[in-house]
Amino acid sequence: MNTSETFKTFVDNLKISNKDDISYKYNRITKALNKSFYNELDSSTIHSLQVGSYGRKTAIDGISDLDMIFEISDADFKKYDSRKHNGQSDLLQDTKKSIQKTYSNTDIRGDGQVVVVDFNNYVIEVCPANLQSDNSYKYPDSKNGGSWKITKPRQEISELNSFNQTTSQNLKNLCKMTRTWKNKNGVKMGGLLIDTFCYNFLKENENHHSSTYSNYDELVRDFFQYMSELSKEQKFWYAPGSNQKVYKKSDFHSKAKKAFNNAVEAIDKKENKTVYGIWRKIYGYKFPYPKEILENSENYTDSEEFIENQYPVDIKYNLNIDCLVKQQGFRDDLLSRIKILRSTKKLKFYITENEVPQPYQVKWKVKNLGPIAKRRNMFRGQILNDKGKEIRNENSNFNGEHYVECYIIKNGVCVATDRIDVPISM
Structure with a gap:
């Protein structure tokens, strides 16, 4: 594959694979809200606007947060605005109740400014809002007694669409x-x-x-x-x-x-067969790697697993891991402070920062690279469950480049990840 074919395939690989399912749920939510707010109006499209990255058409496969605005009438806006005690909260609660009539077995909750409808592997955040004369929206914020905020998604969508044409997509x-x-x-x-x-x-x-x-x-x-x-x-x-x-x-x-x-x-290595592996350091598994080149590469193993194949990946939180190096007779030290890591060391990988709120799952991946790993058939690369202590113990058994990745899974989505490279010398 040349550069043109490679990047075209790469962009194609990013297309959202469950668009039909997403559209179906958008439409059902819109229809439920139209029935409640517009006197049994039987429409699954009117008064609804897809916003966020999905609406701007910049989202990729694996997106886990989708946004929509449902346009309430001027009369309804005045009704909720005139209430003395947090009409914004009332609007969100009425929106929630309307959606529950259609999705009675789905987790639906108010979240300050939106109603969150929680489906498997993704949520749709519904924001009831009133369209203003300048094409902006006033939307509710139920916090601190209630207020109205301004958002302008129409202007963002319009500007990105226009400039996308200017820049040839x-x-x-x-x-x-x-x-x-x-x-x-x-x-x-x-x-x-x-x-x-x-x-x-x-x-x-x-x-x-x-x-x-x-x-x-x-x-x-x-x-x-x-x-x-x-x-x-x-x-x-x-x-x-x-x-x-x-x-x-x-x-x-x-x-x-x-x-x-x-x-x-x-x-610099455009004509070298290793170039695909370098691009994958930037973009991961979605970047194409010609099968015949991949299978003949030095570090290939058909048993390697990729987190993208097991879960949608949509990073939302910071995660940092570190590695403590231990050897009898020597003082423990962090891998980041050791210039050359020798073999026969004990390695303790652990989480130093994790912003993901409980509950969540922790998973690890350990990959060995290089000629010794190939000779010993020890590439590894499987996704491993954590044993409950958020720690992964390993040993520096042989020379070569190695790495350890950690993943945090919440509600069926990988929301945080970090990686440590582990170079081992004699």
């Missing part, structure tokens, strides 16, 4: 690829911030407006360089179209810099 393709990088590398970053970064980058780099799949390698290289050089002190950026403030949720610079370095290496 490169804007939305870049947004989708960046989401894949986020999920592979455990970057806690909201979808609107990703779309904002991609938009701003292309605004500043007109040379990439006409990029084709054949030079997408250079497009993503330049984008990751751009991200890595953004101010670390900056806390928010302005979203395209709406100009609303979009805040960063965690530092992303070091992982963007690592992706840039990997992209540089991949471009």
